[in-house]
Amino acid sequence: MSRQAATILDRLHALGEQPAGWSEAEFAEELLKVRARRLAAPRGLADRVAAGFDVLGARIANERYALSLDSLSEVMVLARWTPVPGQPQYLLGVTNLRGEIRPVLDLHSLLGLTPPAPEARTWVIFLKAGGAEVGVRVDALDRVVRLDPAGLTRPHEAGNGLPQRFISGIAPDALILLDTAQLLALDALKDTRVEDPDES
Template identity: 30%
Template sequence: MAEEQLVTFSLGTEEFGVDIMRVQEIIRIPPITRVPKAPSYVEGVINLRGNVIPVISLRSRFGMTRVDETDLSRIIVLQVQTKVFGIRVDAVTEVLRLDSEAIEPPPQVALGMDSQFIRGVGKIGERLLILLDLTHIMGGEISHEFSS
């Protein structure tokens, strides 16, 4: 039986998952440098051991209200194809394995979010986990501005 290993995180009351193979590391929030004229969901860039990495606010990307940073706030550094970028999340919750059979395609009305960001919904007992399609999170705009 096929299974996926996921890193799960929360944004407010929702729980999300990303493929662990895309995750380079999880870091506390460092100082973020704003970038003029960047899309609203781009918080700015960070310096990660000499590499400049764009940081996406998933709350802004998904049209959720902004919240203040807490001790649990993290940046998940991801690599999608050749792009390395960070997503800012409220808290990283766990690493888990999910059987492929427990993953359903996204519902038509995709939870008020743009369905292009969602590749499926995972069921873990009573919990629902929104599985993100990371190829669209960055958006086409950024890949030109921050090409590596």
């Protein structure tokens, strides 16, 4: 696991919030297991791939999704955001992350799922790659788990109607791994108009 992934685990623990259905002790134990696996893992990319990789699970509508810990930079409650006029529906808006404006994707819209109630508490998971940092809204955080790449079913083999472009694979327990690179490649995120509307 990368240093960045280890940092996100520390931040998750510091939030003082455990995933739905977990006690604080169970959540703490799971984080300790992930850290232990990281310390025990052999060095080198080939060994890391063979040993699997850690993901953070999340609930979106009634589905279970996951994002690789290596692509995460921050997790926080989505307190507020500002819609950006003229953008696709899947762009929820922009929010402030440590004094900087960041776009937030609405995965409910992108994946064709039922949106949360307006008053519902939701979370934003920030993804980072190639200098871009983008938030994705989820309904709840779930557990940290290790996935075996060999055990994943490819989207075109699943035949479940999911938007295949955004899915890297599906685990045997129906956990759906999202493709971070494809999420960050969305056209709306390249649009220079995605900026703080209050500064216009």
